[in-house]
Each structure stands twice: as structure tokens, then as C-alpha cells.
Amino acid sequence: MKPSFDVLIVGIGGQGTVLASNVLGEACIIENRTVRSAETHGMAQRGGSVESHIRIDGKHGSLIVPGTADLLIAFDLLEALRYRHYLPVGGKLVVNRHLVVPTSVYQQDLDVPDEESILAALADLDVTCIDAASLAEEAGSILSQNIVMLGAASGDIPLRPETLEEAVRRCVPPKTVEVNTVAFRIGREKGAGTP
């Protein structure tokens, strides 16, 4: 049994993957557990594909090896497909039902798979699909989608929900604590409710 619980959060630069991973890191500190994580900075984050590795109880390096992640949280369907090889077959994926077509697709006239075919290609995983935009609006701000996603995945994360909520409060901008707390709860309910 490997000693750490490895979460990969993927999305597009600007979607708040780093904030979501900060919540997990902060929650580890609250529970007095070790943690290692790795993020994308610099040029790569300008609207490109980004990944955050978080290793709960990690003691060594911050990188997760493909095929060994315990949980993949994807803020975009195409990014779920791009990083699915980080999960073993049958691994747990929580994915936002949302697809941003890369601009290069239009410029280079590439084929882009649609939602249906992406979900079909992910069918051998344990998939929870979340409509983060509408749930975030329900919570009070479209900007809380990242916390909705984290809430939806939280049932699969070995950290206590009250700890995660406290970590959300510590990590988000002060003015948005209320909205994000609601977003976390709505996400958590939805994540638990999906078979």
C-alpha cells in the first residue's frame, strides 16, 4: 500500500486549480498531516492546460506518477481525457460537465471530441460528472466552480469535511467565504448523490 493519497487536479489556466489544491494542502496542515504538492507557474499557465499534484501524507517528492493517482479532479472534459492515464483502470474521476475548445483547434482545424464521446472514452473509470457552473450559480457566484468541484470530490478524499470547510474559509478571498462555503456544501451533496 502506498503511503500517500494522491490527487491530481487538472484544468485550464485561470480556472482556479491552484486555489483548489491550496485548500487540500491547508487541510493537511489543520489535521497535522504531511503534504507535498506541485503546481504550474510561469508561461505555461496562460490559458494552457494546467495540473496540480497533491500528495496527502506525502513525505518525499511532489510528483504523482501516471497510473498511480487515487483521484483525478478535472475542471474540463478535454483535460480529463488528457490526464486520465494518471488513474489506474477503475480509478475515481470527478469531472466538470464542461468543454472549452482550445483556440488552436479553430486555427489548425483539428478534430475535437464532443462531450458524449469523451464520456464514452472515460467509461472504464469510476466517473462522477458535475455541472459545476449551475451549482456555482446556485451557491451565489459563477467563480466558485473550483470549490464546487472540490466539494463534489470531497467524499473520496481522506480528509474530514469540517477540516476541508475550514481550509476553504482560510484559502479563499475574505469577501467570498460565505459563497464558497455554500459552494463546497452544494458540491459535496451533489458528489455524494451521483451513483
Add this chain to the structure above:
Amino acid sequence: MAIRYLLGNEGIAHACLEANIDFASGYPGTPSSEVIDVLRMQKERPFTVEWSTNEKVAFENALAAAWCGVRALCTMKHVGLNVAADPLMTSAYTGVTGGFVILSADDPFAHSSQNEQDTRRYAHFARLPCLDPASVQEAHDMMRDAFALSEEVGLPVIFRPTTRICHSKGDVDLGEVGTVHRAAEFRRDPKQYVVIPAHTRVLHKVLNEKQPALKRRLVELGYNRHTVRGRTAVVASGVSAAYVQEVLPDDVSLAIVGAYPIDEEWLADFVDRHEKVLVVEELDPVVEEVVRQAATKTEVFGKIDGTVPYEGEFTPATVAAALEQAGMAPTANFPAAAPVPGVPPRPPILCAGCMHRPTFYAMRKVFRDGIFPSDIGCYTLGLQLGAVDTTICMGASITVGSGIARSGEERPVVSTIGDSTFLHTGIPGLLNAVYNGADMVVVILDNRITAMTGHQPNPNTGVTATGVESTPISLDAICRSCGVSWVETVDPYDLPVLLDTFRRAKERKGVRVVIAKQPCVITARRSGIKRKPYTVDPERCTGCGACRSFGCPAIAFVDKNATITELCAGCGVCADICPSGAIILEGRR
């Protein structure tokens, strides 16, 4: 004091505070930038902190502070050390009295860099000590102690983290912020600080004589350490040591090299006790070369025999594969997990509303057969728009441009360079181009900030690192004082004027400068500038695709027809591009 979840660079910056730092300077460069950013954002700042105009400038300022007996830091990315290499080499001769630490962050895999060079080579070249942390905690601890080490040996200390130290996070045990600061005093000592031949010959000998004791001291301090556990062994350095520990069997010995120069006797003693040794380190085989020299009968595995890759960054899987190949069974075998083929790439892209996009668009429209040397910054992403033909290093857009123009190549040359890069090393190239009569256009992409590395201010921004208003400078005046007589400043959101400016530039000879000036769209948004978004009138859109070539991420297509997404920043340039007037301000139908 407290355990906190911190970015490597935040831990490093905090360590500087714990070490009572008095002076910090740097030039932004991924993955090093956050160290100065954290220092300059401190509420209490009983020290000097500066963003410098380039790394050589940063280095010399910090060196001078250390000559005044205070503790100084200068930060840069690995390629920045090339720019600062001149003072680096001789600072080893002069030495320092106050602790001087040079942070040069390496970037294996070139995540955000133009090469994969290894700062440890510079340490060897200059004969300076180099610290190479294996974790975020160790980065903090090493940086905290590096200033004292520098003072003890009287030499600058190079601190070499890699991307996966700088941009990893973890639980970091922090100490108290120091409160004792020194008064700077320059003590005149020409034999130390004036490196005329008569002085420097003596200083060179002193530097060489320091080496044996330095090597032993780094072992004594515990930076280079080993545990003997069996007949086979791994020697690892930097972050690779963390990956090794994740998969190392219990009966394989481990030596961790965290500092250079390596004490050969210490290393030979370890190597000699093993039949086989595998060396694991990213970038160059720096440790491996010493291991191979030290080994008398031990079989050595590493990069040189092909067991370990020379390029890229490692993971525990890289180490497991190397262990396997060297005949030392790793504790974990990783499945061969390949990415799904054919997923369309999502490379980084210029933001919606970025001022570089219309500038590149207009430049290509006017100079259809142009050659486009470019530089280091967000605008290197203009590659996707066919507007970047060369990029090699900071400031080289102008020099490569004048070189192409003077080589006899007859097509028009249009160089693009950002404001910060222009001030970094662009100016001497411009002066040279004018002096030697090059025929070229230089476009200064003036977004008022050093954007790519995280929006650090530069002399063109109007504020210092600590937010103090700075003396205004004029790019126009700088260009004119270099001898450029035709300099035009233009708003890149105004496409007709931009096109006209380029057309007029094209008609002239000599060095012509166009300054395209508009704040970075990210900083503009943060400072409260709001522009109304645009929309597409579906009845007027003919699906001609003219806006497709503009390459804005806020324009999507359903079948052939354009739509504008919520990413729209309201620059309005696409409305000028659309030949059927289908792109309009929202609510203006």
C-alpha cells in the same frame, strides 16, 4: 515557530527573513521570481529590496552590499546567471565580508525556459560553494544557514533550487523572523576589491587554497551524508534524492549530495564499500563525474553509460527504471501508462484582450514577407500567430534582427521586444543597430510591466518593487538618444492607426521604432479598468473566418459561425477585423 503550507519559494524567502537579510535584488525569471515578490510584499521591511534591470545589475548591487558587511541575496533563473557570469567569476576572487547568497533556479524539462543548463557547472567554474536542496523544508533550512556559511568561508554561496523545489508546496517548519540588522560600512581594501593583475594573481591562489577545507566543511555540516546498508548504493542529488527515497529498497545504501564542491575522499570511502553504485541527478552528470573519478573497482551506473536520462526532469518512475537497469530492484514498479492519443493540445496562449495580439496581427498584415526576430516574454507566444521567427535569449531580438538585416538578407526585418526585456539588454543592441546602419523595424511591446513572470514592476511601470513611485522614464527618449530618429508610439487596440503606423514605418530606411503601448490586460483588470464585451450579430456573420486568424481565445466557432465567449476583455480589435461588421458591442444591436 509554526508549520505552514508554503510554496518552496515562500519558504526560501522566509528563511532569508530568519537569517536577518539586509539587502535583496533580482531580476524576475521562472521559477525564481516569488522569492523577491514575497520579500517586497512584507509589511515590516527592515531591509532593502529591489527589482533590478537585469541579472548582472542585480548581482553587482548585492555583491557591493555584501562588501559593506551586510547580508545580501540576489535571485535569478539559471539563464540569468549567464548574464551575471562576469561579476560571478571574479566575485570568487574578491570574496565577501557580509553573507552573500546567489539564488539561481534551474528548470529541468525547460517548463518555462529556453534551455536546461545546470547552475552547478557555474559553481564548479567559479570555485564557489553551491547548495542543492532535496525538498522544500531543506531549501528553507539551507537558505537560512547559507548566509552564515558565506561569512565563514568568505565567499559568495550559490543556492540552486530546481522548479520542483521552487514550485512545490509542502508543510514547512519555520523559524522566527530575525530582528538584528547590521549597519553597512565599506572598508577600503584595494588588494581585495581592485582586481588589477598584481592583486588578482594573489586572490586566485587564496581561492584555490580555500577548496580542501571547504569540501570537508560541507560534509561536517551534514549537507553531504550517507547511510551504508548493503553491497549496492545510490548517490543522489537535489530533488532526485526525494524520488530515490520513494522507491529505494532497504538493502541499498544511499548517499545524498546537497552541496558542492564534493569531498572526493568522503565520496571514495562510500563508493569503495560497494560493488555497484547508481548516480541519480537531473541535468548534468556533475556528481557522476566525481563518482567515476573516485571509483577504483566499483561499477558505476548513471548518465554516461545510458542508465539515467540526460534531459528532462525525473519522477519516481525514472528512478525505478534506472534501479531496475542497474540490477537493484525498486520497491515499486510503475505501470506503463500512456496518454490517450489524439487529444487536441491546449498550449498556453496570449490572453483575450492582450495588446500583443493586434500588434502581431498588424505587423504580419503590413510586412507579409517580413522576418520576425522576437524575444523572451509572454509575446513569445506570438509563435502561434506566425509572428515569431527567432528567440534565443533576453534582448536578442534586436541584435539578431540587425544581424539578419546586415547579413545581406533583403526581406524586411521586424523585431519585437517587451518593455522589460528592452530595458534588460535591448538598449545596447538598439544603439549598435543605429551605429552600424542596420535597416530594420523594432517594435517595443510596451505593456508597462514584466508580465509573464507574475507582473513585477520595472523602471517603465512607474513604481519600485516596494510600490514607491519612481522617476518616470521615456522609452521614446531612450530610443531617440540611441540615435533613432523615427519613433512612433501607438495604441495597439486602435487597429487602423496601428496598420497605418506600420505602413509608414515600412516606407522608411534605417532603424525605425514603433512603441505599441497599452497596459497588460491582467493588470488593467486588476486596477479596475472595465471594458464592455463584444458580441457577434449572427445575422451579419457570414462565417468568412477573418476573425479566426486573429486567434483570440474569446472567439469560438459553431460550425463556421463565430461567437464571443465570456472571456472577452473588450479590446474591440476583432470588430475592426470583421469585414461584415458583425462584431458589435454587447447591447448595441
